[in-house]
Amino acid sequence: MDLTILFMAITYASxxxxxxxxxxxxxxxxxxxxxxxxxxxxxxxxxxxxxAKFFGISPYYGLPVAFLVGGLISVIVFKLVISTxxxxxxxxxxxxxxxxxxxxxxxxxLYIYAYAxxxxxxxxxxxxxxxxxxxxxxxxxxxxxxxxxxxxxxVIALHYLLTKTKLGIAMRATAEDPELSSVLGINTTNxxxxxxxxxxxxxxxxxxxxxxxxxxxxxxxxxxxxxIMAGSLLGGFESVYGAIIGGFTIGMAEVLxxxxxxxxxxxxxxxYRPLIPMAFLIIVLLxxxxxxxxxxxxxxxxxxxxxxxxPEAKEAKK
Amino acid sequence: xxxxxxxxxxxxxPTAITxxxxxxxxxxxxxxxxxxxxxxxxxxxxxxxxxxxGCAVQVIVGAFSVSSIVMRVMFTVVxxxxxxxxxxxxxxxxxxANPANVGLVNQYIKTNAMMGVAFFLxxxxxxxxxxxxxxxxxxxxxxxxxxxxxxxxxITMADASQIIGRNVVFIxxxxxxxxxxxxxxxxxxxxxxxxxxxxxxLGLISFFVFRTMLNSPYGRLMRSMRENEVxxxxxxxxxxxxxxxxxxxxxxxxAIAGVMNCYYLQFSAESGYQRAYWTYWPWLMLILGxxxxxxxTFLGAALIIALRRVIIVFKFEIQQFFFFPIAxxxxxxxxxxLVFVMIFRPNGLIPEKLLYIPGVNxxxxxxxxxxxxxxxxxxxxxxKEAKK
Numbered sequence: 001m002d003l004t005i006l007f008m009a010i011t012y013a014s015x016x017x018x019x020x021x022x023x024x025x026x027x028x029x030x031x032x033x034x035x036x037x038x039x040x041x042x043x044x045x046x047x048x049x050x051x052a053k054f055f056g057i058s059p060y061y062g063l064p065v066a067f068l069v070g071g072l073i074s075v076i077v078f079k080l081v082i083s084t085x086x087x088x089x090x091x092x093x094x095x096x097x098x099x100x101x102x103x104x105x106x107x108x109x110l111y112i113y114a115y116a117x118x119x120x121x122x123x124x125x126x127x128x129x130x131x132x133x134x135x136x137x138x139x140x141x142x143x144x145x146x147x148x149x150x151x152x153x154x155v156i157a158l159h160y161l162l163t164k165t166k167l168g169i170a171m172r173a174t175a176e177d178p179e180l181s182s183v184l185g186i187n188t189t190n191x192x193x194x195x196x197x198x199x200x201x202x203x204x205x206x207x208x209x210x211x212x213x214x215x216x217x218x219x220x221x222x223x224x225x226x227x228i229m230a231g232s233l234l235g236g237f238e239s240v241y242g243a244i245i246g247g248f249t250i251g252m253a254e255v256l257x258x259x260x261x262x263x264x265x266x267x268x269x270x271x272y273r274p275l276i277p278m279a280f281l282i283i284v285l286l287x288x289x290x291x292x293x294x295x296x297x298x299x300x301x302x303x304x305x306x307x308x309x310x311p312e313a314k315e316a317k318k
Numbered sequence: 319x320x321x322x323x324x325x326x327x328x329x330x331x332p333t334a335i336t337x338x339x340x341x342x343x344x345x346x347x348x349x350x351x352x353x354x355x356x357x358x359x360x361x362x363x364x365x366x367x368x369x370x371x372g373c374a375v376q377v378i379v380g381a382f383s384v385s386s387i388v389m390r391v392m393f394t395v396v397x398x399x400x401x402x403x404x405x406x407x408x409x410x411x412x413x414x415a416n417p418a419n420v421g422l423v424n425q426y427i428k429t430n431a432m433m434g435v436a437f438f439l440x441x442x443x444x445x446x447x448x449x450x451x452x453x454x455x456x457x458x459x460x461x462x463x464x465x466x467x468x469x470x471x472x473i474t475m476a477d478a479s480q481i482i483g484r485n486v487v488f489i490x491x492x493x494x495x496x497x498x499x500x501x502x503x504x505x506x507x508x509x510x511x512x513x514x515x516x517x518x519x520l521g522l523i524s525f526f527v528f529r530t531m532l533n534s535p536y537g538r539l540m541r542s543m544r545e546n547e548v549x550x551x552x553x554x555x556x557x558x559x560x561x562x563x564x565x566x567x568x569x570x571x572x573a574i575a576g577v578m579n580c581y582y583l584q585f586s587a588e589s590g591y592q593r594a595y596w597t598y599w600p601w602l603m604l605i606l607g608x609x610x611x612x613x614x615t616f617l618g619a620a621l622i623i624a625l626r627r628v629i630i631v632f633k634f635e636i637q638q639f640f641f642f643p644i645a646x647x648x649x650x651x652x653x654x655x656l657v658f659v660m661i662f663r664p665n666g667l668i669p670e671k672l673l674y675i676p677g678v679n680x681x682x683x684x685x686x687x688x689x690x691x692x693x694x695x696x697x698x699x700x701x702k703e704a705k706k
Contacts, residue, residue, distance in 0.1 A: 033466055035473070081657050088664060093369045093465055097601055098657055100371075104594060105653030108646040115642035226474050233470070271485045278474045285459040285467060 005259055007144045011213050013251025014151035018206035019224070020231035020247030021158065022199035024240055027232065028175035029195040030082055032095045036103040038228055040070050040200050042110050042221025044207025049216075052133045053123055059133050060146065062208055070204020071197040077102055078196040083189075103222060110218045127217045134212050143212040150209070154202065155244055162240065171195055223274070227254060230277035234284050236293025245292060250277050343510045345627045347582050350517030353619040354524055354575045356600040357612060358568040361528050364609035364670075365537065366564045367544030369465050372456055372472030374596035376569045378479045378588070379452045380445040380576025384498060385490045385586040387448075388441040392499055393419060395433070396426050409487040416496045423499040431504035438501040441577050442520075449573025453566035461562050476593040483588030495587025498580045513582045520578065524571050525612060540564065594649075599626075602656050608666020617667055622652070 019041060026034040044066045051062035081098055090098075117125035135142040161168040173181035174191045182188045210216055231250040235242025254276050261269035288294045355373050362368045390406075397403045401422050404415035427434040456475060460467040483490045490496060502512045531537055543550050543560060551557050580586045599622060607618025629636070629648050637644050659666070 033470055081661075084661055088661070090660065090664065093363075093367075093469070094605075094660060094664075096369070096466070096469055097605065098660055100598060100601070101653045101656035103653075104598060104649050105657075108649035108653065111646045112642045112650075115646075119641035226477060229470050229474070233467075268485070272481065274481055275478055278478050281474060282459045282471065285463065285471065289460075289463050289467065 005255065007140060008213060009252050009255035011144050011147045011209075012255055013248045014147045015206040015209050016224075016227055016231055016251035016254075017151050017244055017247035018154060018202050019228045020235065020243040020250075021154070021240055022202040022206075023228050023232045024235065024237065024243035025195055025199045025202075027237055028240075029171075029192050029199075030078075030086070030095065032082075032092050032099065033229065034199075035096065035099045035225060036077065036106055037199070037203055038223070038225035039103050039106045039110070039221045040073060040203035041207030041210065041224060042107065042218055043069055043073060044204035044209075045211050045216045045220060046110060046113060046218075047204070048130065048208045048211050049117075049125065049128065052130050053117075053125075054121070058135075059130060059208070059212065063150075063205060066204045066208035067201040070207075071201035073106070073204070074196045074200020075193055077200075078193060082196075083192075103225075107218065107222050110221070114218050127215065128211065129213075129215045130211045131213065141213065143209060147209045150205065154205075158240065167191070167194065226274060226281070227251070227277040230281045230284075233281055234291050236291035236296075238290075239293040242291060242293045242296075250280060253277075253280065340510070341627065341631050343508070343514050344631070345623055347510065347514040347517060348627060349619055349623045350514060350521045351575045351579055351582075352600060352603065352623060353521050353616060354517075354578075355572050355596065356603040356607075356615045356619050357521070357524060357528055358572045359600045359604050360609060360612060360615045361531070361571075362564055362568045364604060364611070364615075365532060365544060366540040366561070367465075368561055368565060369469050370472060370565065370568070371469045371597055371601075372475050373572060373600050374476040374591055374593045375456065375472065375479050376449055376452060376572035377576040377579070377596045378476075378483065378591040379449050379569070380573030381580050381586050381591060382479075382483060382489050382576075383445045383448045383573070384441050384577050384580045385496050386488060387444055388437065389496070389498065391440065392423055392437055395437075396423050399426065399430075401426050413487060413491045413494050413496060416491065420497040420499050424503045427499065427501060427503040429504075434501045434504050437499075438581075441501070441581075442574060445573040445577045446570040449570040450566045452573070453569030454562065456569070457562045457565050461565070462558055473593065473597070476597060480588050480591065480593075483591075490586050490588055493587070493589075495585055495589075498584050498586055500584055501581060509584070510582065513578060517578045517582070520574055524574070527571070529612065599652075602652060604666075605656060606659050606666060608668045608670060610670030611668060614666050614668035614670075625651075 019037065022040075023034065023037050026032070026037065047062045047066040047069055048059040051057060051065070052059045081102060082095060085095055085098055111126075114125040117123045131141070137145065162172060163169075170181065170186045170191050171194070173184070173186060174188050174195075178188045178192075181191075207221060210220065214220075227250055228247070231247035232243050233246070234249060235244070235246030254273060257276050258270055258273045261272070284291055290297070355377060358376075359370060359373055362370045393403055393406055403419050403422055404411065406412050406415055406419060427437070456472060460471040484493055486492070500509055502509050502516075505512045532540070539550075539555065539560065543555075543557060547557050576591070579590070583590070603618035603622050604615060605618075606621065607614030607616070626648070629644065633644055640647060
């Protein structure tokens, strides 16, 4: 066994990390699981495809464009649907079903875009892999370094944004309690719009890295949503740092466990790869619904055990 | 023309069911199927507030119970009756000899009508039992948690069941699918017509079952759970248990739709039970018609099914105007419609009505209640008592 499969696992895991971070940020801002989150990644895939096959230049030039496209779609979704429904006082369930509708709507538009390539440019666009467009360092594909680099930069930048800048602190405050933060003078609408822009942009960026190693189709984006949710849920659903660990774990586990299953049990195990994140999801819900964050909080509580306060009370009496 | 259609639908001669008549039978059939699913969903979401995003799983259980359990029982019984069936015991023979075996079973049912009816009733019973069991399993990981977790689990289960059905040949013939014996072979007319009539009848029965349950004290319990779970728990009701029971009951009813879909198509494959189809559309019907009342569900189901079936039937006429498959146009229309309805008609086409309880006039009670000033009432009573 060479190291290629490990590189592939790490590439996939870093892309999944970006997606899980975005999913968690959406959950923090709007308190809903956004089922359309995977479809944003599908748009990223097609930005890369357009840059490679239509413009004929290296797909890496498409990364900023992908970020902007994803952010734009996400902001449009937020402004037109989520924000409007939220103002009308619809509950979380109605909003979640609306995201399901958006997923179907956006997925159909992506298919139409792919079929336009087939109809007008005679290029096969519904199942492709752009590994030839990648550069190589030694024997390793460049996408391995690029995806690791981008996810590391994103994690560090996000940490800086959320802890050191005013905007990030406002984002955290708005996620915690929108009414209270608006009392403190934070423009919650703008902050929420920015969070949605960030989530969509990150999702689309992750998607744009995908076709350089994996086979992609318009369905890929919608199909990956289970892994994203599993990653986010493993991280605790309400913690960005948890989502980083969770997304990376699920990505590695999905590739490596499939490989292990194929080697140990038999080749047919590869068909069951999508079941691995689902199994993680159910196991996490059965053991600790709050995921790694819950474990961390329990550990913290045990570490700082409440000391008996009896001596103080005696002193006060004296 | 209308007389022709009526003749075709009523007389159900095999020759009469062509063209437009076939479209009408098709619409009636799929209306029957999806109205069962949508009514069960209305029972869960509209009345009890359980966001069941796993309708596809419940339908797939019904379909797979027919193709994996009932069909084997049929083969065993028919083989015991002396019909020379090909061996079906291993996976290869199960799929390979399936068309020949199904043909022989159909000929047997043609002469033994009672066996056909028995097989049909048996399959419904199996589907209801397995559906309820599936409802219990679905409820296991997330019924105690927030609604969001339940939605996530159910929506992933729908994909999981499809993957399992695709890879385990034992269940539904894998990717190839299997043919299903026609339990209505004894009927001289068209199979589509009788299965449509039976499905509509089952829909009617389940409508009365749901209505009775909603008008019973349990229905009021469900509605109170939808409004406020904490209050209900404080009165001493087991919220988790009620929620699980409702999910199990509705799962059992939804599984019937899967059974009838199998018998209508006389074919079963996992690819026919996609999440987008069997989960999203019932939700669209429910939201369009208005959650919380069955009349709205009927209206929503009728509108969506008519739109869908007309698009499918006239696919080739419409297709020439588009460069992409027409199915994606349909996705755009139906996906946009849901958001449109949510924004512009949040209560649906028919808003929810108050429950009907015999002998209690709710509207009158509410009007009188508004007139009474509850804050002033105790004081005025106290004043009266003081005067006495």
